[in-house]
Amino acid sequence: MELYACLTARGDALFELCDALLCTDGPVRTLVDLALAPEHRRGHGALYGGLNQGRIDVARLRRALAGVPLPRAADGRLVLAVDVSPWLRPDADTSPDRAFCHTFGRGEGKHQMVPGWPYSVVAALETGRTSWTAVLDAVRLKPGADVAAVTTVQIREVIERLVAAGQWKEGDPQVLVVLDAGYDSPRIAHLLGDLPVQILGRLRSDRVMRRPTPPRIYDPKGGRPPKHGGEFVFGDPASWGAEQAVTTTDTRLYGRATAQAWDRLHPRLTRRAAWLDHDGPLPIIEGTVIRLQAEKLPSGGVNKPVWLWWSGTTASTEDVDRCWQSFLRRFDIEHTFRLFKQTLGWTKPRLRSPEAADRWTWLVIAAHSQLRLARPLATDLRRPWEAPAPPNKLTPARVRRGFRNLRVKTGSPAGAPKPTRPGPGRAPGSKNRHPATRHDVGRVLATGEPYTRPTHHMTGTKPRRTS
Template identity: 75%
Template sequence: MLARALGGDIPRSGDSDRTDALAVLADFRADWFACLTSRPAELFELTDAVLCADGPVKTLVGLALAPEHRRGHGALYDGLNHGRLNIARLRMTLAALPLPRAIDGRLVLAVDVSPWLRPDAATAPRRSFCHTYGRGKDKHVMIPGWPYSIVAALESGRTSWTALLDALRLEPGADVIAVTAVQLRQVVERLVKAGQWQDGDLPILIVADAGYDLHRLAFLLADLPIELLGRLRSDRVMRRPTPPRVYDPYGGRPPRHGTEFVFGRPDTWGEPDQETATATSRYGTAIAMAWDQLHPRLTRRAAWIGHEMELPLIEGTVIRLTVECLPGGADPKPVWLWWSGTGGDAADVDRLWQAFLRRFDLEHTFRLFKQTLGWTAPKIRDPEAADRWTWLILAVHTQLRLARSLATDLRRPWEKPAPPERLTPARVRRGFRNLRAKT
């Protein structure tokens, strides 16, 4: 079945694109059922109930009233609490599906953490304090819950679609960067094994937001065919390369770091290596300035406290992005980005900051999970059951993505018509009940 999803050597003479897309969707549904090793019928019908329920999912027991769920509410809870699924096989299935690519043909992945908040579940085990934003300006609140690290492939252009590849619950006290590095390594290895990346292809670009130690990630994943791109705080200080050594009659240890590059002090920047100005429809003129071969000065504390060898010099490119205006009239502030590559030209700088903007498509996926698919609606006590429900939601979203070209726009009277390629996941879900019988 995966051979058909990958466009293998299965003959299909005269089939249309719609028939091909329907075959890929049907194959994934069969593979999803095969991944369910215990209580498969209950979990499969629960998946269809989430796909075909009218309106947003508000409660878990309400899914038992959907026509697609032919069992009672007791079987629903039994499947979620005592069911089993082969996560390794499901991860490989997701990696083998057709994935979106950037304009230049490379894979662009995004990684981020989304919390499943459980502040009132005092008896729920293995909760962590999840970082959330309060209602006040620059207000941060730590709330107990289960944080999940999500990896997805991004599309090019403005869209609310992503191709989900992995989900991992972060244990309390875990080293987030180390766990994320292992997760990304496994995702890349599965993509290589599935034939999504081959020797000679462009490196896979991984995009992350602020909060990730990009330099440590680059060090841990240096042996993979990837590039890292992420946002930095505006108070960071970088160092330039070491200047050429000049003979010193008094001797002494040669310096390892060059002069400082302080984000908040323009007098330390110097002339940028690359500078571009791009006209956009939403932000006015976007100006990007890039400085090559900058690195942070690492110290033996925090994540590097147990590093026995000499601390590495992790060079990259710093990009400063400014725009004329923001939607809604907010005051635009500069965005600082760091790219693990060096020696980029003006085209690379434009490609990188536009790829970073696509990272926010993952936020649309998180909002769909919580507001429409009801990811955080169930009051689950067992974290293993929460993992099963999370993977079920990923399977739901994947089916919606595969049905994107098959769905009919069942719009509300107050909604504007949308072409098939511009349908949102929520609007594709409205018509999935009509597709279910054909799969």
């Protein structure tokens, strides 16, 4: 009922579309297939009308997602993962607000930039090996957006909603936010310093950190005292020094995993890029650097160490183990993205407007949340070739198989469809006199100005060569 209350315009069509998404057997290929489901009592025109002209109270839906029971770590801590997943639209010339999305091409080390709509997603992680996450928020990144700034605002709003919903109280362990290498973890930790949040992010293997400021020693020659200590070069073991904590754990997939931690290391900031307009002196953002080295990789690839930066200091062995194990759990959000795209058909519709894409995205998130809430009630409708699974070990796809049986017991608040007939449309043989506007893929220069194509690119003629 709370989901139905969040659908403020064309709510019946949107709610039945969400029911059809949950009850349809097998992966979703097109939206028209959902219109043929028994749960969707309206035609395909109402389906597209709901996505194009409907309205969703996203603020209320976000508060509802923050108020449901959320998974927690063994110590009762909330662990959040943030990542960006693209909705690729390379051929959608009539769709605005497309940006170049970083994707992995075929082959090792192949990277491609494909036009699409990138979405930043925040999800709560569970403990242990699982494919379940609790998606709490999704924001579409516009072309030229500062990912660190947008992520900071997104995390702040999620934490504030969790506190308002009673998910975090005074005295509880701080919320741990896990980021990948594409985020500026020290900057995000500095911007969220007033919240009960700890930041854990992966760093590149070619980074250089600085040690704490050494004690001031009288120098008869004078001069300004040093602001930073010695260098900590990730690629130079001679600069590491003694570790603060070392842990060794035997894992099933990676063999023996060794984690080393060095305390109070910070990056040396300069007045450029994100810190160009910073007021006052640049801050010193200290944290703990963790080096994780596994004995083997399941894929048999090159076994390289993983470098992590944690915003906390004076880390104990328990803190080090919790950090690197939480980082490995971050990859559970990749299972959620795979479920969204391959099973629930998140990126299958060819919608023109980004607003319609946002409505469909929130319907997919609402459907996934209902699957997670129905997890204890679902029965295992397994295929003959599948192994039996305990009720608490069912994957989201297997819970979805039995959702139609659960829906019969709960009913639907959507009203009955009214009889109608389709409009005449454009007469056969007539030309479209209102062609859709074409939009270039949004690109922003380093100066912050929008990129404009040169004249010779627009006219299709080559520039004249001069000797």
